[in-house]
Amino acid sequence: MRLGQRNILRGVSLALAPGERMAIVGPNGAGKTTLLRALAGLLRPRRGRVTLRGSQSPEDPAARGGLGFLGHRPPLYPHLTARENLAFAARLQGVPDAAERIQTALVTVGLSADANRLVRHFSRGMQQRLGLALALLPEPDAVLLDEPDASLDSAGVCDLPGMLDALAPHAAVLFSTHDERVAHALGARIVRLQAGRLTDDPRNKPDPVPPAARAQSRPRPPGFGRAVWAMIAKDARVEWRAREQVPTLLMFTLLAAVVFDMAFIAALGSEVAAVAVGVLWISVLLAATLAGTRLFATEFERGTLDGLLVAPVDPSGIYLAKFVLLALETAFVGVAQLVFLSLLLNVSLFQAPTIGAVVLAAAAISAILALQSSLVVSARAREMLMPLLAIPPAVPVLLAGVGITLGALQVTPAGQQGAWFGLLAVIAVVFLALGTVLYPHAARG
Amino acid sequence: MREVRTTELPGPGRRAVLREPATAALYAALLLSMGLAIFMAFLFAPAERVQAEVYRILFVHVPSAWLAFFAFGVVALGSVMFLIRGRSRWDRLALASAEIGVLFTTLCLVTGSIWGRSVWGVWWQWDPRLTTTLIMWFIYVSYLALRSYIDDPDIRQRMASVVGIVGVVSVPIVWFSVEWWRSLHPTPSITNPGGGMPPEMLTALLVSVAAFTVFYIVLVRQRMQLELAVAELGILRERLHERNEETA
Numbered sequence: 001m002r003l004g005q006r007n008i009l010r011g012v013s014l015a016l017a018p019g020e021r022m023a024i025v026g027p028n029g030a031g032k033t034t035l036l037r038a039l040a041g042l043l044r045p046r047r048g049r050v051t052l053r054g055s056q057s058p059e060d061p062a063a064r065g066g067l068g069f070l071g072h073r074p075p076l077y078p079h080l081t082a083r084e085n086l087a088f089a090a091r092l093q094g095v096p097d098a099a100e101r102i103q104t105a106l107v108t109v110g111l112s113a114d115a116n117r118l119v120r121h122f123s124r125g126m127q128q129r130l131g132l133a134l135a136l137l138p139e140p141d142a143v144l145l146d147e148p149d150a151s152l153d154s155a156g157v158c159d160l161p162g163m164l165d166a167l168a169p170h171a172a173v174l175f176s177t178h179d180e181r182v183a184h185a186l187g188a189r190i191v192r193l194q195a196g197r198l199t200d201d202p203r204n205k206p207d208p209v210p211p212a213a214r215a216q217s218r219p220r221p222p223g224f225g226r227a228v229w230a231m232i233a234k235d236a237r238v239e240w241r242a243r244e245q246v247p248t249l250l251m252f253t254l255l256a257a258v259v260f261d262m263a264f265i266a267a268l269g270s271e272v273a274a275v276a277v278g279v280l281w282i283s284v285l286l287a288a289t290l291a292g293t294r295l296f297a298t299e300f301e302r303g304t305l306d307g308l309l310v311a312p313v314d315p316s317g318i319y320l321a322k323f324v325l326l327a328l329e330t331a332f333v334g335v336a337q338l339v340f341l342s343l344l345l346n347v348s349l350f351q352a353p354t355i356g357a358v359v360l361a362a363a364a365i366s367a368i369l370a371l372q373s374s375l376v377v378s379a380r381a382r383e384m385l386m387p388l389l390a391i392p393p394a395v396p397v398l399l400a401g402v403g404i405t406l407g408a409l410q411v412t413p414a415g416q417q418g419a420w421f422g423l424l425a426v427i428a429v430v431f432l433a434l435g436t437v438l439y440p441h442a443a444r445g
Numbered sequence: 446m447r448e449v450r451t452t453e454l455p456g457p458g459r460r461a462v463l464r465e466p467a468t469a470a471l472y473a474a475l476l477l478s479m480g481l482a483i484f485m486a487f488l489f490a491p492a493e494r495v496q497a498e499v500y501r502i503l504f505v506h507v508p509s510a511w512l513a514f515f516a517f518g519v520v521a522l523g524s525v526m527f528l529i530r531g532r533s534r535w536d537r538l539a540l541a542s543a544e545i546g547v548l549f550t551t552l553c554l555v556t557g558s559i560w561g562r563s564v565w566g567v568w569w570q571w572d573p574r575l576t577t578t579l580i581m582w583f584i585y586v587s588y589l590a591l592r593s594y595i596d597d598p599d600i601r602q603r604m605a606s607v608v609g610i611v612g613v614v615s616v617p618i619v620w621f622s623v624e625w626w627r628s629l630h631p632t633p634s635i636t637n638p639g640g641g642m643p644p645e646m647l648t649a650l651l652v653s654v655a656a657f658t659v660f661y662i663v664l665v666r667q668r669m670q671l672e673l674a675v676a677e678l679g680i681l682r683e684r685l686h687e688r689n690e691e692t693a
Contacts, residue, residue, distance in 0.1 A: 044531075044599075195690070371611065375604045379594040388590055392583035393611065396618070430614065438607045441528050 012198050014191065016172035018141065021164075023183030024176045026193035032176035033072065035193065036144045039174065040069040040310050044444055052142055059444070065093065065221045065312035068140035068168065070148060074131025075307025077234070078120035079241035082111055082130050085119060086137060091230040092311040093138040094220040105133040108166045110159065118241075124151040132160075134307070136167035138219040143168050145175035149182045161186050221312035231308070231321035239325075245294065249287050249333045256283035257340040265345075276341045276349055277405045281398050283337055284358065285365065285391065288330040292369035293376070293386040295322050300377040309443055319370055319439035323432065326373075327366035334358035347409065353417060357404040360424040364397045367431035374442050393431075400424045471663050478656035485649035493646075499563045502556050507650060508657035509553035510578075516546030516661065517585065517616050524609030527602060533676065534669070536602040539609050541668035543588050545661060550582045573622040574630035581615040588612055598676075 012035060016022055024032050037043045039050050041058030052063045076085050083102060090098035106112045109129040119127065128151045135143060143164070149157045164173060164186065177183055183190050192199045222230065239245055260279040268275055299305040308318050335358055342349045372390045376382040403420040486504035493500040523539030526532075557575065558568050569575065588608045595601040623630050642650070 195687075371607070375591065375607055376594075378597065378600045378604070379591065380596070381594060385587075385590060385594050388583075389587045389608070392580050392587060393614070395580050431611075434611055434614075438528075438610060441603055442607050 012193075014174075014198060016142070016174055018170050018172055021173040021186050021188035022175075023180075023186070023188040023190050024174065024193050024198075025178070025180060025183065025190055026176075030193045030195065032193055033146055036069075036146050036174070036176060037071070040067065040071075040144050040306075042069075042071075042306055042309055042444060061312045061314050062221065063312075064310060065138070065219055066141035067310060067312075068135035068138065068143040068171070069306070069310045070131045070135040070145045071303065071306050072146050072150075073303035074127050074134065075302070075304040076119045076127055076130060076134075077238055077302070077304060079118060079238050080234070081116050081118055082106065082122070082133075083115045084237070085130065086133060088230065088234045089134050089137055089307070089311070091222060092227055092308075092313055094222045094312070095138050096219065101137065101139075105137050105167060108163055109133040110156075125153055125156055128152055129156060132163055133167070136163065140168055140171050143171045143173045143175075145173070147177055148175050149177055149179060157182060157185075219312075224314060224317055227311075227313040228317045228321050228324075231318065232324050235321065235325045244298075245291055245329055246332065249291055249329060250336055252290065253283050253287055253333045253337045254340055256286065257337060257344055261341075261344055272345050273347055273406075273409045273411050276345045276347045277402055277409065277411070280334075280337055280341055280349065280354075280358075280405060281361075281401045284330065284334045284361065284401070285394055285398055287333045288326065288362070288365045288369055288394075289387050289390050291329050292326055292366070292373045292390060293383055295326055295370060295373040296377045297373070297382060305377070315440040315443040316436045318443070319374065319435050320432075322373070323366050323370040323435065326370050327363045330362035330366055331359045334362055349405070349409070351408055353408040354405050357401050357408075357421070357424070360421065360428065361397050361401045364424050364428040364431065365394050367428050367435055368393050368397075371431065371435040371439060371442075374439055397424060397427055400427075468666070471659065471666065475656070475659045475663050478652070478659050482649075482653040482656035485652050490646045490649035491643065496564065499560070502560045503646075504650060504653040506553060506556040506560060508654045509549045509556060511654055512657050512661050513546050513550040513553055513578075513581070514616050514620065515658070516542045516549060517581070517613055519665075520546060520585070520588070520609045521613035524606035527606045528610075533602065534673075536606065537669045537672045538665070539606065540592065540672060541665045543585055543609065544668060545664050547582065547585045547589065549657075549661070550578065550585065554578060554582065572630055573625070574619065577615070577619040577622045581612075581619050584608075584612045584615050598679075 012031075014022070024035065026032050034043060038045050039058065041050070041064065044059075050058055052058055052067060058064055058067065077088070080088065083106070086102045086105060087098065089095075090102060095101050103112070103115075106115050109132055111126065111129055111133070114122070114126065119130065122130065128148075132145075132148060135145065148160060152160070160182065164171075173186070173188070175186075175188070180190060189200075221227075257279060260282065261275060264275040264278065265272070296305065299308065309315060335355060338349045338354055338358065341347065369390050372386065372393075376385050376389065379385050400420040400423045404417050407417045407420075482504065486501055490501070490504075492498055519542040520539045523535045523537075523542060527535035527539065554575075557578075561570060561575075562568050588605060591608055592601055592605050595604060
């Protein structure tokens with residue numbers, strides 16, 4: 001398997017039976033994380049294949065239903081509580097009797113007293129415990145843990161076998177560690193990974209853990225619509241708590257109204273309606289670009305994008321949820337700008353056709369930008385790249401919006417408004433279809 | 446340290462480029478067709494009644510536009526095939542075609558601007574055909590920018606493929622812009638049977654289009670070979686690095 005120009009893994013082959021535990025030990029850069037990410041379906045091997053339950057690929061959402069994964073960073077939303085983070089994961093995984101299972105998981109990892117605290121107040125060790133609870137929540141068949149002992153205090157390391165025994169007793173567990181004592185404590189077979197090759201440790205004493213009966217019925221992954229709704233609701237709750245996007249976008253929109261109005265009125269004098277229309281659409285496009293740049297980047301930086309991609313959900317659902325979020329934000333600031341400009345320039349912009357145009361244009365722009373946002377997450381200087389990538393395909397939206405608004409203000413004859421609305425709808429549908437089909441290709445490394 | 450032999454590498458080997466029969470045939474076809482196209486553009490095609498000699502820029506402008514469309518179509522094809530098959534050569538085709546497509550779009554815009562100055566009296570008009578062409582140029586420049594901003598080759602290839610597919614939406618918009626909106630720009634002269642172009646001019650234009658197409662094929666081939674050489678160099682460097690590590 002290659003990462004960049006380097007061959008990271010060569011001829012690696014391993015199989016785990018239910019109840020078996022295996023520790024991968026190796027120096028930094030040996031390929032432990034790459035191997036675990038490939039097994040979780042987050043990286044595509046150039047050659048070879050990964051199968052779960054004997055035949056299913058981890059790229060198949062249904063197969064990921066039996067998979068628990070914890071990477072280097074626990075996939076946690078800092079503005080949700082521990083219980084809310086687990087509840088969101090339970091909804092995506094379709095965990096039965098979720099409330100009861102969440103409580104059991106919280107007690108097992110020692111966080112029941114902190115269940116209703118925001119994760120941003122957690123120490124790194126507490127976050128790791130919560131990450132373990134997330135990975136083990138659906139009582140998975142296969143568990144992949146990248147250095148599960150990282151950041152845990154000595155008590156946490158001692159608790160690790162108990163957590164696995166209690167929450168995933170029958171699971172095949174593969175984990176990486178630098179500390180062989182952890183491997184011994186978990187009763188795991190040790191394999192060494194060096195320069196991309198696996199070798200068995202000669203001191204291994206096979207001691208397979210017999211599979212235990214499942215403590216709960218198997219999770220049933222939610223339908224596509226329910227999963228998308230769960231992600232939208234999560235994003236809305238995070239934004240409500242964090243207030244990172246909407247207030248800033250509102251201030252930006254007001255600032256754009258004031259600054260552009262001053263500049264253009266000085267230049268154009270009496271052409272107030274034309275100024276208002278131009279300022280409206282430029283500020284909508286810029287606000288959407290600003291918000292769009294953060295859309296996937298925030299999930300990527302927190303490590304929560306991995307959590308979404310490992311969940312048993314079609315990745316198209318992630319694109320659609322982000323599209324809805326961006327469309328709502330863009331429509332909101334667009335309508336707010338209609339109010340600002342109506343007041344500042346004394347023009348009657350706040351009317352049905354212009355509101356309709358703003359809402360439909362927000363959908364069209366967001367369909368374009370949500371896809372572009374997913375493409376720039378791995379890029380250098382993504383804030384610089386995003387406008388370059390996003391604005392050219394959004395120009396027809398701008399033209400249609402300007403056409404509708406000028407018609408509404410009777411600067412131009414209103415006859416062509418139907419055609420402009422049609423163009424906006426076509427752009428929204430075409431890019432939504434493209435984004436839904438193409439995002440899964442952009443999602444995995 | 447053991448010498449790394451280039452014969453261990455995939456790819457075309459070290460034969461001199463011009464000794465390859467296909468390359469030699471392509472260069473010969475390019476020389477012949479370009480020579481013929483220049484002859485026909487300047488000596489065979491008659492002067493135009495209104496524009497006199499200025500119109501001869503058509504023999505560069507129209508083939509450039511045609512090749513821009515063709516090149517971006519090839520970008521989409523290479524991108525789709527890369528996402529389906531996962532073979533790097535499809536991505537190399539898309540990259541080579543995108544670079545050359547941007548080059549020909551630039552040539553098309555520049556020659557159009559010079560022609561417009563002579564015919565319309567201005568360097569630029571906010572005409573639908575001109576505007577949509579400029580936006581198409583921006584889309585493919587951003588495709589190239591995205592490639593240069595992503596370091597990991599695998600991620601770069603996949604992300605660029607997505608943009609390569611999305612970007613091709615602009616091609617029919619540019620093509621049909623003269624029919625969808627009122628435009629100063631004339632409708633296509635080759636595909637339009639009532640275009641009114643004299644047969645000598647039309648023949649010269651078709652020869653010019655053919656010559657530019659051969660030029661495109663030569664450039665794409667060269668660019669793909671260059672990109673392959675860059676990839677091979679990366680593999681060589683990595684092998685050297687691995688051997689050094691093993692020796693150490």
